[in-house]
Amino acid sequence: xxxxxxxxxxxxxxxxxxxxxxxxxxxxxxxxxxxxxxxxxxxxxxxxxxxxxxxxxxxxxxxxxxxxxxxxxxxxxxxxxxxxxxxxxxxxxxxxxxxxxxxxxxxxxxxxxxxxxxxxxxxxxxxxxxxxxxxxxxxxxxxxxxxxxxxxxxxxxxxxxxxxxxxxxxxxxxxxxxxxxxxxxxxxxxxxxxxxxxxxxxxxxxxxxxxxxxxxxxxxxxxxxxxxxxxxxxxxxxxxxxxxxxxxxxxxxxxxxxxxxxxxxxxxxxxxxxxxxxxxxxxxxxxxxxxxxxxxxxxxxxxxxxxxxxxxxxxxxxxxxxxxxxxxxxxxxxxxxxxxxxxxxxxxxxxxxxxxxxxxxxxxxxxxxxxxxxxxxxxxxxxxxxxxxxxxxxxxxxxxxxxxxxxxxxxxxxxxxxxxxxxxxxxxxxxxxxxxx
Numbered sequence: 350x351x352x353x354x355x356x357x358x359x360x361x362x363x364x365x366x367x368x369x370x371x372x373x374x375x376x377x378x379x380x381x382x383x384x385x386x387x388x389x390x391x392x393x394x395x396x397x398x399x400x401x402x403x404x405x406x407x408x409x410x411x412x413x414x415x416x417x418x419x420x421x422x423x424x425x426x427x428x429x430x431x432x433x434x435x436x437x438x439x440x441x442x443x444x445x446x447x448x449x450x451x452x453x454x455x456x457x458x459x460x461x462x463x464x465x466x467x468x469x470x471x472x473x474x475x476x477x478x479x480x481x482x483x484x485x486x487x488x489x490x491x492x493x494x495x496x497x498x499x500x501x502x503x504x505x506x507x508x509x510x511x512x513x514x515x516x517x518x519x520x521x522x523x524x525x526x527x528x529x530x531x532x533x534x535x536x537x538x539x540x541x542x543x544x545x546x547x548x549x550x551x552x553x554x555x556x557x558x559x560x561x562x563x564x565x566x567x568x569x570x571x572x573x574x575x576x577x578x579x580x581x582x583x584x585x586x587x588x589x590x591x592x593x594x595x596x597x598x599x600x601x602x603x604x605x606x607x608x609x610x611x612x613x614x615x616x617x618x619x620x621x622x623x624x625x626x627x628x629x630x631x632x633x634x635x636x637x638x639x640x641x642x643x644x645x646x647x648x649x650x651x652x653x654x655x656x657x658x659x660x661x662x663x664x665x666x667x668x669x670x671x672x673x674x675x676x677x678x679x680x681x682x683x684x685x686x687x688x689x690x691x692x693x694x695x696x697x698x699x700x701x702x703x704x705x706x707x708x709x710x711x712x713x714x715x716x717x718x719x720x721x722x723x724x725x726x727x728x729x730x731x732x733x734x735x736x737x738x739x740x741x742x743x744x745x746x747x748x749x750x751x752x753x754x755x756x757x758x759x760x761x762x763x764x765x766x767x768x769x770x771x772x773x774x775x776x777x778x779x780x781x782x783x784x785x786x
Contacts, residue, residue: 378435383444388466395470395496396722398582399704403474403497415476423481429494436490438634442513445493449510456533460557464540465548467507469725471498473543473579478502487636500543501527505636507540508619520617521560521644524600524607530559539563544598545573547729560602564648567603571655571766574729574774580660581703581720581728595776597655597766604652614644658682658762661690661744661778663708666715668750673758673783676745677708680762680776688768691775692746693759694737699780700727707779715781731774732759750785758783 376384397403405415407422449466453459470493477499478486485502486492489509492502501520507529508518517532518540529540537559541550550557551569563569575598600607608614620638658680667674680687693699698717701724706713736756739746750756761775 379437379440382433382436382441386441386445386448388445388448391493391496392466392469392725393722395472396578396725398472398578398722399720403472403582405475408476417475418477419479419483421476421479423479425495426478426480426486426491429491430488433488433490433494438488438490439513441490442510446510446514457552457555457557460531460533460538460540461548461550463507463510464542464545464550467503467540467542468546468548470496471503471506471542472496472582473499474582484633484637487633489634503542504529504540505634507531507542509634511540512619519619520639522613522615522617523602524604524609524612526601528560537561541573544575544601546576546578547574547726549573549729560644561646561648564603564646564650567599567648567650567652568766568770570602571597571599571770572772573598575657577728577774577776580776581701595657595659597657599652600654603648603650604654605649606652606654608649614647614649616642616644618642654684655686655766656683656764657767657776658687658764660707660776661760661762663712663760663778663781664744665709666712666781666783668783668785671749671751671785673748673750673756673785674745675748675758675760675781677760677778679744682762682764684764684766686765688763688765689740689742690744691761691763692737692739692741693732693734693761694739694748695733695735695757696755697733697735698757698782699730699732699759699777700724701780703779712779712781715783716779717782729774732761732777732780733757748783750783752785754785756783757781 405412408415408420410420446463450459450462453462474497476497478492478495478497480486486495487502487505489506492498492506498506504520504527508520508531511518511531519530521528521530526543528543530537531540532538538557539550539560550573551563553569576595618640619635620640659682661677661680664676664678665674680690702717702719704720706716706718708716737748746760748756748758758781759777761777763772763775767775
């Protein structure tokens with residue numbers, strides 16, 4: 350090696366050392382958190398409903414003794430707060446907002462992307478994150494780590510994310526429900542993270558209306574698919590109570606009868622800045638310091654309770670003489686406006702399954718079985734029906750099935766109220782894979 354070559358090699362070596370030193374610059378905990386925050390990972394975790402981490406067995410209590418409001422894994426809460434103690438919340442929230450809305454060019458696109466994120470990361474379990482002192486957990490980063498959120502928690506998370514990048518946002522008290530609104534393009538827009546799923550919301554002429562605007566046409570909210578995830582996750586939910594999850598949302602939003610007792614049409618505006626005392630005691634990002642304003646503009650109507658028909662329970666399957674005969678039990682519909690059933694027959698699967706089989710044991714062998722978080726998006730699509738779409742008032746149907754042929758079957762009950770508001774996606778039965786060997 351010549352002297353010149355040695356000199357070049359030495360210079361290159363020094364450059365490598367300098368560059369390596371630059372690359373190994375120590376990141377702050379906040380920078381590491383932002384670097385590692387993967388939107389899809391959090392969404393998959395939040396929709397992994399059958400994961401043992403959500404099981405109520407972790408509380409070490411009989412199901413009938415669990416307090417739905419105040420019982421939780423308090424040690425997990427403490428550990429999560431400690432693991433996030435060095436993360437700067439405002440900086441992290443800005444980064445999360447930008448990651449969630451990356452590629453969005455309009456406010457509507459950003460809004461829909463944020464809704465889909467909120468819906469996926471927030472599992473509405475039987476229990477909710479609580480401090481051992483009886484106060485609810487509202488720290489946005491802690492909620493994201495736990496992935497369990499009731500309506501009030503996911504609404505606060507949405508407000509925090511929007512406020513982090515300069516939007517005005519507020520909580521909206523409904524009847525026994527909490528939602529949120531965000532302000533852009535000179536008007537308020539509903540940010541519903543608790544009742545709906547799949548990024549679904551009401552859009553009128555390309556605009557998501559405010560609660561006030563919706564109150565002029567209160568049944569529009571009943572178009573959206575509501576509570577679908579609750580039924581998917583039902584395998585881990587004990588029969589401690591039977592909340593009427595199949596009530597159409599308009600009752601909780603705009604019914605005079607819903608606003609009774611302490612429930613009033615209110616707005617909640619978080620009071621900023623966050624005090625050091627609150628951060629030290631609860632670290633719940635200022636949500637124990639807010640102003641309450643009565644909403645005097647919202648129109649409350651004489652809306653009665655309208656029920657969505659329940660999941661059709663599959664009763665029997667018989668395949669004989671190139672015909673598959675399927676029967677199911679009548680869907681429950683307490684308000685009595687059941688119109689019939691929609692049967693979807695396809696050459697391909699709809700792409701999702703319940704966590705447990707809603708049907709008779711004899712039918713389960715035609716079921717492909719089990720929920721996976723990657724199925725989430727398909728849950729909010731109308732089942733494929735390239736082979737047949739049948740409307741019937743019967744609770745049985747015959748489907749032609751030639752030898753060697755495979756068909757996929759789904760049935761959903763629909764009602765007069767849903768049809769009148771333009772609802773398209775109803776509670777579906779289990780999907781059956783029918784084969785004539």
